[in-house]
Amino acid sequence: xxxxxxxxxxxxxxxxxxxxxxxxxxxGRHTRAPLQALDDSEVPRxxxxxxxIQDAVAAALIVDQGNIMGWKxxxxxxTGLPFAAPLHEATLFNGDTTLAPGLCRHRGVEAxxxxxxxxxxxxxxxxxxxxxxxxxxxxxxxxIEIIDTRFVRPGSQPRLVHLADQASHGALVIGxxxxxWQRLSPFCETVRLAFSDGRVIEHIGGNSAGDPRRLLVWLxxxxxxxxxxxxxxxxxxxxxxxxxxxxxxxxxxxxxxxHLPPVTVELP
Numbered sequence: 001x002x003x004x005x006x007x008x009x010x011x012x013x014x015x016x017x018x019x020x021x022x023x024x025x026x027x028g029r030h031t032r033a034p035l036q037a038l039d040d041s042e043v044p045r046x047x048x049x050x051x052x053i054q055d056a057v058a059a060a061l062i063v064d065q066g067n068i069m070g071w072k073x074x075x076x077x078x079t080g081l082p083f084a085a086p087l088h089e090a091t092l093f094n095g096d097t098t099l100a101p102g103l104c105r106h107r108g109v110e111a112x113x114x115x116x117x118x119x120x121x122x123x124x125x126x127x128x129x130x131x132x133x134x135x136x137x138x139x140x141x142x143x144i145e146i147i148d149t150r151f152v153r154p155g156s157q158p159r160l161v162h163l164a165d166q167a168s169h170g171a172l173v174i175g176x177x178x179x180x181w182q183r184l185s186p187f188c189e190t191v192r193l194a195f196s197d198g199r200v201i202e203h204i205g206g207n208s209a210g211d212p213r214r215l216l217v218w219l220x221x222x223x224x225x226x227x228x229x230x231x232x233x234x235x236x237x238x239x240x241x242x243x244x245x246x247x248x249x250x251x252x253x254x255x256x257x258x259h260l261p262p263v264t265v266e267l268p
Contacts, residue, residue: 016049017041022056025165028150029061034105035151037161044160047083051226053164058086058228065090068228070114072145072167073219074239078210082218085167086228092235093173098266099146104170106154107247107267108147110240111193111201111255113186113212114174115140121220121230128220130213136230137216139177140184142260143237144193144253146170146267147244154246172237175255175263186212189258191241196252201242212238 021042028035044050058068065088075082093099118138121128148170151157162168178184187210192202209215215238223230230236241257249268256262 016044018052021053044164050160050164070235072237073215075209091171096264097173101268104146104148106148108244109253110145111191111242112143112237114143114235114237117234119232123224123229130217133217133220140181141177142175142255142257142263144173144255144265173265176261178260192256193242194254206241207239209239
């Protein structure tokens, strides 16, 4: 929590009460009552505010959701500032999966590429380089991320509020890994996302961030600076290669990217 003098009456405070915001988000998770909005004093003003809220929520969620075993990272453009959020083991699923009823209130489906680390990238004085991060990758996977929110509607809040809310993470379903990940060129591979109602999305590339290698290096140093360094076995999902497709209960989705094994999720 940042503590400074309160703004004079009639003026908007530029101070974010990160502790109160974290409590509000945790309450929304535990009661499953959707939040309309944060109080003005709880709204993050900067990325640092949003990440402080994330850190407080992530630490509290370890009790119910287990350890941090993954991250999501993305960027709005190939040169845009990346963003990230830690993911707990209870929301990571290996192989074709039927999600438990009630796990997510919203069902936003995205096809993504996940990288699994084969060794630790621990804290150290100097930043991690591209070559070092690439050498740490063990396998690459097709995945489906389910976008959710603790608020009444996806996209209803300012960008930094959704970033504070675990970057709108709901669940991550991860397909079988491929060790020959060096052959993959994510920005020019074919991605196919098919739904049980007959809808199919298929195109080449599609990730707004461009080359995910930039995201992986940024994340290695970002996570280290936050005191949550990337460890062996960590699953890193690198942003949507499709639009976010919101679907009703009962839908099944299958994602296939390049030569990687496909993965399927059923959404109750």
